[in-house]
Amino acid sequence: MNAEFMQAFEQLGKEKGIAPEVLFEAIEAALISAYKRNFSSAQNVRVSLERTTGEIHVYARKAVVEAVTDSRLEIDLTEARLLDIRYDLEDIVEVEVTPKNFGRIAAQTAKQVVVQRIREAERGIIYDEFSNRESDILTGIVQRIEQKNVFIDLGKAEAILAPSEQIAGEVYKHGDRLKTYIIEVKKTTKGPQILVSRTHPGLLKRLFELEVPEIHDGIVEIKSVAREPGLRSKFAVYSRDENVDPVGACVGHKGMRVQSIVNELKGEKVDIVKWNTDPAKYIANALSPAKVVSVEINEVEKISRVVVPDYQLSLAIGKEGQNARLAAKLTGWKIDIKSESQVGS
Incomplete structure (x- = not known):
């Protein structure tokens, strides 16, 4: 040489x-x-x-x-x-x-x-x-599907969307452009293995951070996220500026901000609720879109008893208990819902 x-x-x-x-x-x-x-x-x-x-x-x-x-x-x-x-x-x-x-x-x-x-x-x-981008969103193109694993081309590397991280009913095709959430980056002899998710609550959180300038600027804070991927999510927000409505900021003009996120998640419904230091008010907000008559809370057992109008009972509970289940997950409280006639009888 x-x-x-x-x-x-x-x-x-x-x-x-x-x-x-x-x-x-x-x-x-x-x-x-x-x-x-x-x-x-x-x-x-x-x-x-x-x-x-x-x-x-x-x-x-x-x-x-x-x-x-x-x-x-x-x-x-x-x-x-x-x-x-x-x-x-x-x-x-x-x-x-x-x-x-x-x-x-x-x-x-x-x-x-x-x-x-x-x-x-x-x-x-x-x-x-x-690895420095764990818990962040990546945009890639579906390259191939092998044994239900979706391989996504990120340019410099390839990500794997495992079946357990895919939204039920979502169909992935070669060439589809997809946003995913990095859950883990592993070192292997063949290079980094990037594991991504479409079901992680962090995906919804990061989508709002990217879409809503008030969240990015720290004016509006995300307090909690509860998600049933592909079906419905609840999102609790709080404003550090009393002149800024946190729910309105996330919904956007004519609902454009939240709609772009719903579109990205292929129609997953998103309820944006106002966080409150008072658990009773927070629980009432979390049960949106149902209207609440009263909320009693048991601090020791962290159980709340909620009363709603008779005609709102099915809405408060939701299809197969989904609304009540998501509200409980969002707030961290057990929620027992009854109608006014049930309480009165």
């Missing part, structure tokens, strides 16, 4: 964020394997790669002994002292054994090592980039 070759390696290493010395040491280690493989050698060898000229030297390392049992690994004291009078027993003698045609093998090996190290470095960079 000539000097230009070495400079190219060094430059490439710097560009890819690999210390040149790390690269050269890796090449030397690979050259030892290449030497043993190509020259059927069981010797202990050391390879020296000259950093500036690219010259390569292979040295057989032999232990100095009184009686040689394996000439590939040992040298007797008399022979060693012919090389240098200072050698003594148990010293290591290095004898150059560089083959004449080793340059071609060395160049090929060096190239393979550099390519491998660059690939590893690039994988490391991609891993760092995506």
